Amino acid sequence: GENVEQHPSTLSVQEGDSAVIKCTYSDSASNYFPWYKQELGKRPQLIIDIRSNVGEKKDQRIAVTLNKTAKHFSLHITETQPEDSAVYFCAASRTGTASKLTFGTGTRLQVTL
Amino acid sequence: EAGVAQSPRYKIIEKRQSVAFWCNPISGHATLYWYQQILGQGPKLLIQFQNNGVVDDSQLPKDRFSAERLKGVDSTLKIQPAKLEDSAVYLCASSLSGTINEQFFGPGTRLTVL
Numbered sequence: 567g568e569n570v571e572q573h574p575s576t577l578s579v580q581e582g583d584s585a586v587i588k589c590t591y592s593d594s595a596s597n598y599f600p601w602y603k604q605e606l607g608k609r610p611q612l613i614i615d616i617r618s619n620v621g622e623k624k625d626q627r628i629a630v631t632l633n634k635t636a637k638h639f640s641l642h643i644t645e646t647q648p649e650d651s652a653v654y655f656c657a658a659s660r661t662g663t664a665s666k667l668t669f670g671t672g673t674r675l676q677v678t679l
Numbered sequence: 680e681a682g683v684a685q686s687p688r689y690k691i692i693e694k695r696q697s698v699a700f701w702c703n704p705i706s707g708h709a710t711l712y713w714y715q716q717i718l719g720q721g722p723k724l725l726i727q728f729q730n731n732g733v734v735d736d737s738q739l740p741k742d743r744f745s746a747e748r749l750k751g752v753d754s755t756l757k758i759q760p761a762k763l764e765d766s767a768v769y770l771c772a773s774s775l776s777g778t779i780n781e782q783f784f785g786p787g788t789r790l791t792v793l
Contacts, residue, residue, distance in 0.1 A: 667712075
């Protein structure tokens with residue numbers, strides 16, 4: 567089955583700096599890669615996703631890049647703000663009826679003032 | 680649009696007791712998922728339903744966990760008997776279709792087994 571590894575497990579940046587979180591996956595048939603943000607005690611919420619027919623996707627201060635050959639994808643957050651502090655999870659899945667998401671272990675991002 | 684609803688939000692039980700969780704997905708969502716999230720880890724899929732049929736239950740500990748989605752809408756997840764290691768947040772999620780992967784999560788049920 568799919569295995570997703572995520573690094574780093576914790577990340578501390580100063581407000582205004584950039585943050586990068588990296589994930590690798592094992593199943594070459596995976597073609598959907600979402601990122602979820604989970605604030606303490608709350609539900610995971612989708613912040614951005616990418617499909618394997620594109621290499622990069624941006625949404626304001628957030629971007630995701632995908633390298634299918636190397637089987638890795640990354641989340642980039644620019645101009646970080648205190649409200650970006652949360653745990654971020656990457657995930658991977660195939661498309662299709664049995665489209666199971668396999669999650670990474672999470673990155674705790676702390677944005678300090 | 681209403682989100683995924685779950686109840687109860689919190690549950691404390693003793694080991695060997697039974698517990699049940701309820702989930703109501705977003706209206707019209709055919710696919711429903713139950714995840715277990717242990718503290719400090721990512722969600723792990725327990726079971727996936729497409730309408731009222733099971734698509735994937737490969738990681739469901741079937742000796743103690745069961746789930747059903749009888750009318751293809753609401754779902755219940757049961758643990759009987761509970762073990763200490765079942766302490767976790769149980770998240771329900773739904774998506775419009777299994778082929779469209781965006782999943783929307785409910786608030787979760789935090790289970791503590793003493």
